[in-house]
Amino acid sequence: SFELTQPPSVSVSPGQTARITCSGETLPNQWSYWYQQKPGQAPILLIYKDTERPSGIPERFSGSTSGTTVTLTISGVQTEDEADYYCQSADRSATCVVFGGGTKLTVL
Amino acid sequence: QVTLKESGPALVKPTETITLTCSVSGFSLDTPRMGVSWIRQPPGKALEWLAHIFSNDEKHYNTSLKNRLTISKDTSKSQVVLTLTNMGPMDTATYSCARMPPFCAGGVCSYGWYFDLWGRGTLVAVST
Numbered sequence: 001s002f003e004l005t006q007p008p009s010v011s012v013s014p015g016q017t018a019r020i021t022c023s024g025e026t027l028p029n030q031w032s033y034w035y036q037q038k039p040g041q042a043p044i045l046l047i048y049k050d051t052e053r054p055s056g057i058p059e060r061f062s063g064s065t066s067g068t069t070v071t072l073t074i075s076g077v078q079t080e081d082e083a084d085y086y087c088q089s090a091d092r093s094a095t096c097v098v099f100g101g102g103t104k105l106t107v108l
Numbered sequence: 109q110v111t112l113k114e115s116g117p118a119l120v121k122p123t124e125t126i127t128l129t130c131s132v133s134g135f136s137l138d139t140p141r142m143g144v145s146w147i148r149q150p151p152g153k154a155l156e157w158l159a160h161i162f163s164n165d166e167k168h169y170n171t172s173l174k175n176r177l178t179i180s181k182d183t184s185k186s187q188v189v190l191t192l193t194n195m196g197p198m199d200t201a202t203y204s205c206a207r208m209p210p211f212c213a214g215g216v217c218s219y220g221w222y223f224d225l226w227g228r229g230t231l232v233a234v235s236t
Contacts, residue, residue, distance in 0.1 A: 043223070045222060048220075054224070086154070096157070096169075096170065099155040099157060100154070
């Protein structure tokens with residue numbers, strides 16, 4: 001099995017830029033995806049295929065990749081962005097899905 | 109409108125087997141390369157993928173739970189069913205189903221290994 005590693009928490013002030021990283025050995029070979037989950041709600045897809053943004057997702061959310069690490073960047077953080085963020089990918093054989101441990105974003 | 113809705117028992121006893129049903133609407137389980145996954149989340153903890161099934165009946169399971177999980181679908185009823193045997197306290201979680209849509213570009217479609225729509229989930233507690 002493989003793992004995706006995220007920092008447990010990230011804190012930023014409103015208007016600043018938040019960066020949430022996700023590391024995993026298969027990330028150079030498999031697409032990554034990002035979800036936002038607010039308390040009591042289902043996750044929402046923010047980024048697919050490393051950098052693509054679904055329609056309806058604000059432009060302040062962006063994804064990037066470098067080697068075994070992918071990064072979700074939130075520019076101009078708003079208070080409503082306070083949530084848990086999860087990265088997701090697939091294993092080498094593209095048969096199993098894995099989620100990162102999640103990162104709690106706090107907007108101070 | 110595309111929706112997924114989970115149903116199942118809210119409380120089970122240790123060692124019991126649970127059966128969860130995901131009822132979908134607004135899309136067909138027969139659509140080529142369409143998939144549905146089951147994902148769970150213990151209270152206050154991270155998401156954990158359990159299993160998925162594609163339109164061609166291809167199935168894959170979380171290797172750590174593989175011996176306890178079975179996923180199936182009934183296309184005529186638009187349902188995906190998950191069974192988990194030998195339930196224990198560690199299985200207490202909200203169980204959700206999510207759609208895995210095909211990814212199509214330039215007229216070519218491939219499997220999309222991501223979740224674009226989720227159900228609200230159903231909380232299952234394991235207790236005597």
